[in-house]
Amino acid sequence: QQQVKQSPQSLIVQKGGISIINCAYENTAFDYFPWYQQFPGKGPALLIAIRPDVSEKKEGRFTISFNKSAKQFSLHIMDSQPGDSATYFCAALPGGNEKLTFGTGTRLTIIP
């Protein structure tokens, strides 16, 4: 069963715009939520991560927003650039468990 639901499957955003990717989860035992970025032909790379004790974390143009009551978290990419075109995966890890569960991915395309 899909424990982390990610949407949309694909997203096209104009250069300079805001890209938003959403994830939802059911398992309240999850307590670590990373986002990964993957370019074609490469392995996923850790982008940013958040724990549920904060509602937002920002690193440069990338922000995670976390809503614990709704069991949702999202990635916002500000001032999106063509170099941000990649597939993005959200993931979740339960406390005390090393098994990371991934969403199905969002293919982001930034157009000029």
Added chain:
Amino acid sequence: DAGITQSPRHKVTETGTPVTLRCHQTENHRYMYWYRQDPGHGLRLIHYSYGVKDTDKGEVSDGYSVSRSKTEDFLLTLESATSSQTSVYFCAISYSGFEQYFGPGTRLTVT
């Protein structure tokens, strides 16, 4: 790729043959993982290791076995490859069990 190498990078094999994929790290991280990536499924955990000779099953472990005799090496074996195991396989490592760092991947085709 955080001191992780995978070999081979590409392999084509026939149904029914055994296949071993190797993951090698130079980071001395405790945790090592094998994932497969398929369209529409994201990354799914096959097996992972939390120390030398300590391994556990992931979400899609059927048809796969692993071994870790040294900290730096984690082997994934398909005892008898099937076409459903055609996929891209990624190894990942982690120091703490939280941040995971992925290798470059192995593209396996089973004909």
